Amino acid sequence: MPELPEVETVRRGLQPVLEGRRIVTLEQRRPNLRIPFPIGFAGFVEGRRVTALRRRAKYLLIDLEDDQVLICHLGMSGRMVVLPAGSNQPPDKHDHVVFTTETGERVVYNDHRRFGLMTLTTARDEASHPLLASIALDPLQPGFDADHLSARLAGKKTPIKAALLDQRVVGGVGNIYASEALHRAGISPRRQATSVAGKRAQRLVPAMVDVLNEAIAAGGSSLRDHRQASGELGYFQHSFRVYDRTGEPCPTRGCRGVIDRIVQANRSTFFCGACQR
DNA sequence: ACGAGAACCTGTTTGC
């Protein structure tokens, strides 16, 4: 599910419920997600106040009292949904973690594929944490400009589409927004990454920034699993220009092409062979 | 060192 816009949507939705509030109980309903939960996880979190909610690329970072940091990743199918105080909704089979705050609201982490994870670190060790240390700037961070991007892509022989999915090259971009940004920039997903420099990089940076910001404004894209923290669907999927639109006419003005699907690095890529070069 | 492909897990859709 979640690329940068979906994680940011969840972060913003959780903020009013969690920030400044104490977590009274943490119910851990299985031993592991993609990786095991830390030993004593629930007891460690319980009783601590949340001081801030941050996002690093596709990671949600929950700052706790005493400079502790709860690292969350939603994988492909993870959701974090808020239940109001007093709700007695029975747990789903894939509700793996339930936080209850001092005001009685609950935050439920549900993830049927379990590609997500939760673990702990400290503010001091965050930058060197193995999960976070090699993540590149995301396109919405200061300093992400054409020069920065072409420097990250320099020397890479892999296709640009695959390079954009590599979190060590660009943070936060996943399969949907890589295809969408390349289409907006008129760049072929097959083009060697190293050749995306100069004018092409100058087109690709605003294409990425715009598509990510538009998707955040729409609450993310709900193909199957994504929900906002409120439980509502995102609706950016209605604004896709190429993703999952195989065979449809290319939406680029004046282009007579048709959207095509290919497989790169085991992932679907959608593009127009006529206007993307 | 780099890039391609498989693996992780469950659920849904597609095709024969």
Added chain:
DNA sequence: TGCAAACAGGTTCTCG
């Protein structure tokens, strides 16, 4: 209709 294959928003490991 039924069953098997393909596919899904991500990451990480192995292999060549």
